[in-house]
Amino acid sequence: MPHSETPKPAIILVEPQLGENIGYAARAMLNFGLTDLRLVAPRDGWPNPAAGPAASGADDVLDGAGVFETLEEAIADLNHVYASTVRNRDIYKPVLTVTEASEAMHASAARGERTGILFGRERSGLSNDDIALANAILTVPVNPGFGSLNLAQAVILVAFEWSRTGVDLPAASTLEDDPIATKADLVGLFEHIEGALAPRGYFRPPARKRAMVQALRNLLQGAGFTGQQVRTLRGVIKSLTRPLGGNRKDG
Amino acid sequence: MPHSETPKPAIILVEPQLGENIGYAARAMLNFGLTDLRLVAPRDGWPNPAAGPAASGADDVLDGAGVFETLEEAIADLNHVYASTVRNRDIYKPVLTVTEASEAMHASAARGERTGILFGRERSGLSNDDIALANAILTVPVNPGFGSLNLAQAVILVAFEWSRTGVDLPAASTLEDDPIATKADLVGLFEHIEGALAPRGYFRPPARKRAMVQALRNLLQGAGFTGQQVRTLRGVIKSLTRPLGGNRKDG
Incomplete structure (x- = not known):
């Protein structure tokens, strides 16, 4: 696990629909040490009684979740934002695999920069407006004949890969004089x-x-x-x- | 994805309890190109009507699932068997991380050898008798303060890691239609x-x-x-x- 001093990525659920899925996502996060959960305009409000049982004990993650009206507010303090999607988009934006993005996250965390990963609505995913606020697209290379990841599965793969790639963290480098824009x-x-x-x-x-x-x-x-x-x-x-x-x- | 000629690992669910979980496992497998599902003495029999909807389209995996009365029969044709567990066991057996095990699986597949991974009952996991039939233990390194993977999550992490370690992933790409400015x-x-x-x-x-x-x-x-x-x-x-x-x- 990375040193606790370096910032860990935030998991940002954009307009999540089902409380259960928020709970499953919290559980997936905590399995790999992630705790910064942010909800943008959850459909059924917050708190949601369906989330707790699904979290299977990851209550601290739910209790600490930030709730925001807009995505802009949810990411205001972050330096890097990745939009997770399996779809090809007609958008000019770098595309990183979950492994590449995880390595980049550890490198930026070592410089003290903050990262978040966006996950879209269960039905419709992320909108182009959402993606326009991201630095890059994060993809999980799935079976081209059957790409069917649900929200919690996408979250757990990102959390796992972040944890796995952080094991041999290089020493933190010094903060640059001019940090990247928030x-x-x-x-x-x-x-x-x-x-x-x-x-x-x-x-x-x-x-x-x-x-x-x-x-x-x-x-x-x-x-x-x-x-x-x-x-x-x-x-x-x-x-x-x-x-x-x-x-x-x-x- | 690895060449289709080399054998892919089998996913072996030992006495799975809920049909939904069998469906979720099938879906998780197919996301990363695994299709060899084996069920040992499923509690509610087979086929199970709850499995199909949970598989979200991975019907071929369910339809092709092998059903066995005993674990011995289910693994008879395999050369290497890994027992997936997050628990410390008082058993003298090599312990590999999911990454190490995945790399070993690709190496043995390249020699034409067949591998399977055992997943235990939802409630009680694998028994010591089950584990005794395995060559090694496969662990997913989770948060020591919160290890709580459900069956489908354990399967998807194994399938992802098998897929990831089997390919030289293409470099991060961008849309190339629009070359960098002169x-x-x-x-x-x-x-x-x-x-x-x-x-x-x-x-x-x-x-x-x-x-x-x-x-x-x-x-x-x-x-x-x-x-x-x-x-x-x-x-x-x-x-x-x-x-x-x-x-x-x-x-």
């Missing part, structure tokens, strides 16, 4: 740039706005900006939207 | 953004302009944009510099 930084950047583009007629025709926003978020997300770089970019946007010849009014 | 693309982007920023008072004081340009170029350079993404960004810059309420004049 998701709150990035969402701030998204909203800034989208808010500046909308009144300037960028999102045309209106029917394409959602896809254009997703493309833009994927592009900015994939760049791996640091927190300082995000602040620089926000300064750039502020300048670009200033009228030509206008004076700079503030810092 | 340096000409990038320089075009640099000059576009710098040309838009300069008349809007971004580069102040003038003595810092060079350092600011370098920081901006490093930031954009490090992002690894594709050619298409650079074109998207140039559209964004064009929009941002348009006066508020102005009409879009060109594409």
Whole structure:
């Protein structure tokens, strides 16, 4: 098991439907030492009486679960987010196997960076809007003729692989001067740039706005900006939207 | 996936109690290409109507399941048998992690030898008599404070690990339709953004302009944009510099 000082990944269930599945996921997590469970808009509210029995004793994980209205809030403090999906998506985003992602998570944890893995709704999985908030896609290489993982199975494979790949952890390296941006930084950047583009007629025709926003978020997300770089970019946007010849009014 | 010519391990459920769990195990197996399911004295007989729905489409595995009265018969054709258990046993027998056992299985399969893994009763696990028929014990290294794997979870971890260790997984891939930007693309982007920023008072004081340009170029350079993404960004810059309420004049 990794040292307890290094951050462990958060398991983020996006709009989970059945309380039982939340319990099974908590049990799967704790089997491999994961405890940071986050629920985004659980369909039947929270707490859910069906979760406890399914957790088979992983009550501390359920009791400590964070509940959020939006995915943006749920991931605000994280530096890296993986979207778990077995589907091929027409999205330009790196695709890592669960093994590769686990190794990357340990490396970033050693730098003090925080990671989360998104798991979608039981029926419909993750939306493209959800995936647009992720750095990369995490896949479990299943039988191409029969890929049928349920939520708890997907969670346990991720938790197992994270645990397995962390056994020989290298010594933690020093924190870099300029750590990678948090998701709150990035969402701030998204909203800034989208808010500046909308009144300037960028999102045309209106029917394409959602896809254009997703493309833009994927592009900015994939760049791996640091927190300082995000602040620089926000300064750039502020300048670009200033009228030509206008004076700079503030810092 | 390993070559279909080499034998794949059999999953042997010893006196399974619930039909649902047999179905879940079949589903877990087929996710990673395992199809040889063997049932020893299933408590409620066989076939069991509860198994089919739980298998979620892995019907061929259920239909092909072998049913045996004794464990001895179920393993008669096998060369190597592993007993899966998370418990410490007072039995002198080699103990392998699921990873070590998976690697050993591939090595023996390459020699044409057949392997099976025993999974015990939901309540009581494997008996010492069962374990006495095994070559070695297979363990999944779980959280020492919370080891609580159910039957299907134990099966899926074994099947996953067998699959994972049997292939040289392909390197992480991205969608290749959109190649990374050329340096000409990038320089075009640099000059576009710098040309838009300069008349809007971004580069102040003038003595810092060079350092600011370098920081901006490093930031954009490090992002690894594709050619298409650079074109998207140039559209964004064009929009941002348009006066508020102005009409879009060109594409």
